[in-house]
Amino acid sequence: MIITKKKVEFHTPWFELVAKTVHDPSDPSGKDESYYSISANDYVCILALTPEEKIIMVKQFRPSVEDYTLELPAGYVDNGETPLHASQRELQEETGYLCKDVELLGCLQPDTGRLGNHQWCFFAKNVILEAHNEANTEKGITRVLLTKAELKEYILAGKFKHALHLASIYLAILNNKIIL
């Protein structure tokens, strides 16, 4: 299959909607088809544990789902930034926690049907709260600390239902970083 044409149909500050024309060389009589996808910078998320082995989550209002959600600290990789740095930056900005040793768990495709970017999944332990940041987090974001047993209970009860971050948690389990 060959992409013969790409056209940006709509710009936003965070992503572009792109129409791609796909040609199948094995089907000379076939009609070229148009597919719409979202082009954006890569995502990062970080599974971060405090020295007490609590998992750091964030609660925030998400206009897409029109509700408050519970998620791992996460965000876009900025232009020119490494995914690793983005994971450290997002953790600090959203929760006030600092992490020195960050490990890459894997690089996933968030939604092959719609999104062209990747999600870089990171893990860090022994993360430490900034001295001057006992209470503050990014505007609109509430820091939530869960035990591993609570996280498992939340997943099974449908209270934690962020698919992309659930996949990252599973990568951490498969890589023997955490046991739920």
Added chain:
Amino acid sequence: MIITKKKVEFHTPWFELVAKTVHDPSDPSGKDESYYSISANDYVCILALTPEEKIIMVKQFRPSVEDYTLELPAGYVDNGETPLHASQRELQEETGYLCKDVELLGCLQPDTGRLGNHQWCFFAKNVILEAHNEANTEKGITRVLLTKAELKEYILAGKFKHALHLASIYLAILNNKIIL
């Protein structure tokens, strides 16, 4: 937080790009902000096992990522259709396998930052190939059967990297349907 305005900025046959204006009642001096999200029907995916405990996957070209991907059978819920029926239909259309007893593993949010829909995750065992469909699958889709050991190896090696479906596989593990 309140959504005060919604405007469809772009239509495609599969989704709409919507601009939502969000107002924060707790911040009277704050400026209302615009967020862009994708509005679409819900997704389904199905983790289906043959009587020999092989996992049924599909390989196909995905214009969004401009590559061939390995995924669970999956797709949109049609208008007026139940998620459960959609999972049975997608399995049959994409792989030729029939399943009678389908169990819901959970309902996840695919991407709270961008997508407003849900992903319904299903599980079925002892699925049977249609008698007249030994070779055929949907145009452009290749059926792939993996053992559980192979799937685990593929995940760890980054050869299976579909985040949404990885989350569904983890739900199957947490619900004691499968051990990888």
